[in-house]
Amino acid sequence: MRLVRDLGRRKLRSALTITGIMIGIMALVVFGSMANKIDALVKGGSTYYKDKVVVSAKGGYMGLGGVLSTKMADQISALDGVDVVVAGVEMLLSDDQSGVSMGTPPMIDGSVADADKGRETFQINYATGRALTEQDEGSNVAVLGSDLARQFNAQVGDTVTLRDVQFKVVGILEPTLTAPDNSAMVPLAAAQQLFMKTLPTLVADKLDVNVIATSLVVYPEPGVDPQKIADEINASISGVTPMTGKDFDQEIGAATSMLNAILIGIGLISLLVGGLSVINTMAMSVAERTREIGIKRAIGASRWRIRREIVIESAVIGLIGGLLGLGLGYVITTLGNDAGRSSATILFDLTFGTAFSSVAFATILGATAGFIPAWHASRLDPVTALRYE
């Protein structure tokens, strides 16, 4: 209570300092949430690509781009150390990908269910409905990722239009925070049909729709290094680019860790400014209260007690600023995600860890900033301080 009164003594100054901290923490919370989201995406990708080789057409990337043939799957299956090969067809949900997009774009993802023979370890849970099965081949059914389902506002049993073709929704996934959230999973045959329609007629006429694939996911036999398989594929098959988990981590991981560093850096710089303003506020406050500190010292307050009083007060400034910043950051990330939902672009992931560490950081920053003025205050000579006007 006494402390609140001390803060209230210079309302404007305390409010401005708290605002400074608040803005810093808000920046940290918002950018931190963005970094969380990117991390989750990358981690999801990294988990997915681990222990396997994804083969795309040369010049293509992660299954997007050129056309492969399911016949290549048989070729690759024959290589040493290969366990299972799953042919898939991936394409963008919409050709219009103008505008800045964070994370992965909405995708259609076709493959024969259970073709991996249980080798896929990437965990996917169903919020409602069921998974695709081999028996779905030939019918137009789809399982939607959580963000996509929200974008379509679709329930199990509804019909959605994917590239001008109607699909019946049979299942909806729980959020994974990574690529599948933005994907529609369909049977391979249906995806092949859709893909054909994206190709120019002249090209399409020369292709057999039943063998089209855009990616081949190669599962090595247990204990075989995916890099060895990738080398084998490079050596024996032309016109393809195999990609391993290591490649993914190198390409994507490096880019995102840089981005993360920039985001967190911005947040930290704004906090540094906030911290300096706490030092300033507390130094002013100590100067104003010189006489009061003299009284307290004279009637028996120890140096330690004077220091504690000031450090606690500035820690409270940090704490209040931190809590307000967290609140503001929460509002911004929530509004941002709500706005992005219609286009299935979820930018922020405000985790408990980010929230807690931001507030804790603000409090520690406040206390640390208070220490210099506190030290000065505790060294004042009581007699001199008492005479101070």
Add this chain to the structure above:
Amino acid sequence: MAILEGRNLRKTYRLSRRNTVEALKGVEISIDQGEMVAIMGPSGSGKSTLMHILGLLHAPDPNHGPAPELRLAGEDMAALSDNARTRIRARRMGFVFQDFNLVPTLTALENVMLACEYAGIGGKQARQAGLEALALVGLEDRASHKPSELSGGEQQRVAVARALVNKPEIILADEPTGNLDSDRSAEVLALLREFNREHGQTIVLVTHDAEVGEACDRVIRMRDGRIRDQGQRAAAVAAPAMATPAAVAAMAGPAVATA
């Protein structure tokens, strides 16, 4: 019996490299238990400096010649650390200043309780002691007022309550009436006099005011950093010591009854 004794007390303040002030030039002083003593002298005579040393706010200079001695109830205080001196100020001494020196954000009661807190007494006990001390100075109904809502005389009475709340062995007052008009001044002086007479509270006060000096048992006169006159001790200084339980009960009893 002497409660506070000093010998060879010197203090030189260094204002700048070449400008030093020899404020005390070797002082010997002895205050008896239960005495109410005034230290008087012109400005710059060293009386405030002496008060700061007696109140352990400053340490006496370590002399080249005879070492300084300072004893509170027989215990050596001359070479204590800052922390140890702070502890004794908090637990065994009470202070009253010319400018009242209350903490402006705290109520009268909280100001008094602050002294309890520094002496290691907290919670209900401190509240009870604070209210009793305010009752003793006749301000129990002003307990929740801030200093800015009190008159100068009332503020000084709160300061007196703060000085005596821990039942100190000695109260040191630096010009306690210096900022008050003559009526308020007489009121505060009467209050101090009453504690001294009825509860045997030892009081040392620094003053310019001859009337205040006359009201005391003894006047010590200073000039140029030395004591010129130790004054005549009053014939009888007999009253129970403040710190005995009986005295505490006597002090608290009537006050609580009137509250």
